Amino acid sequence: MPWGGHIVGPMSDSATYLRALLEWQVELGATEAICDAPLNRFEAPAAPVSLTRPASTAPSPSGGAAAIVMQPHDGPDPVAQARTAAAQADDLAELRAAMAAFDGCELKKGARNLVFADGIPGAPVMIIGDSPGRNEDAAGKPFIGQAGQLLDRMFAAIGMGREMAGSPIYITNILPWQPPGNRDPEPEEIAMMMPFVERHIELVAPKVLVAMGNVSCLALLGKKGITRLRGTWDTALGLPVLPMFHPAYLLRNPAAKRDAWHDLLQLQAKLRG
Ligand code: URA
Numbered sequence: 001m002p003w004g005g006h007i008v009g010p011m012s013d014s015a016t017y018l019r020a021l022l023e024w025q026v027e028l029g030a031t032e033a034i035c036d037a038p039l040n041r042f043e044a045p046a047a048p049v050s051l052t053r054p055a056s057t058a059p060s061p062s063g064g065a066a067a068i069v070m071q072p073h074d075g076p077d078p079v080a081q082a083r084t085a086a087a088q089a090d091d092l093a094e095l096r097a098a099m100a101a102f103d104g105c106e107l108k109k110g111a112r113n114l115v116f117a118d119g120i121p122g123a124p125v126m127i128i129g130d131s132p133g134r135n136e137d138a139a140g141k142p143f144i145g146q147a148g149q150l151l152d153r154m155f156a157a158i159g160m161g162r163e164m165a166g167s168p169i170y171i172t173n174i175l176p177w178q179p180p181g182n183r184d185p186e187p188e189e190i191a192m193m194m195p196f197v198e199r200h201i202e203l204v205a206p207k208v209l210v211a212m213g214n215v216s217c218l219a220l221l222g223k224k225g226i227t228r229l230r231g232t233w234d235t236a237l238g239l240p241v242l243p244m245f246h247p248a249y250l251l252r253n254p255a256a257k258r259d260a261w262h263d264l265l266q267l268q269a270k271l272r273g
Helices: 015-028 078-087 092-101 134-139 146-156 187-204 214-221 247-252 254-272
Strands: 125-129 169-173 208-212 234-236 239-244
Touching (some): 078 092, 078 187, 125 187, 125 214, 169 187, 187 214, 208 214, 214 239
Antiparallel strands (some): 234 239
16 A cells, blocks of 8 residues: 555555554654643743754863854754763762753653663763664663664673663663654754763763774764774774674674674673673
């Protein structure tokens, strides 16, 4: 049945057709059914904040995308606001609260939940993805969809897991809110959330970071091109960083799982060494 065509006859109300219509909406980025009582998530906030404010000039300690200089604009600087809020967080609970209270990023308005982290704080490996998808947005937990399940299987293969006693991992994202329609994060969004990511890393204090995919590499290392970067140790915030293919990429390109396995073995060797 062609999409968007005028439907006449019994097919128009068949379960198959209705299901196809629903799937089409999901493809377009719809994340929930509309209820009887309307909910205006885009109601004007007291002080709307644009994504194009001037960044503070101090370079980001990670040297990554937080060093992006945004266009001059009147009003508060969300990067400076984020930096102040993040610096005041003395532990992970305070950091989570500071992120939940941060109104500088428009993505918050369209998200159902703040997706903070999963796993054990203090784990030797901290995995950093890009941004939550639909499942993560609904549950408030990172990497629980298909890509997350693959991530779990990948780490289980080297004896590690979110809650695994003795070899836990800790998982978070560069952005805590789902971008609409799962689009890539904008540089300004990355820049304004980086102070929180950097504080997050300090508080978790892992031995190594895994940068999952291009967005994470750009944010942490200021570098693009995961195919070239993957498997080669780098440094951010004084910690070793291993860029790896994002599991969503591996789902689309199963042949690259071979490279991912090589990278997992490198990670294992680093932790043992
Ligand atoms: N992809 C990510 O980068 N993070 C998630 O939490 C889910 C999918």
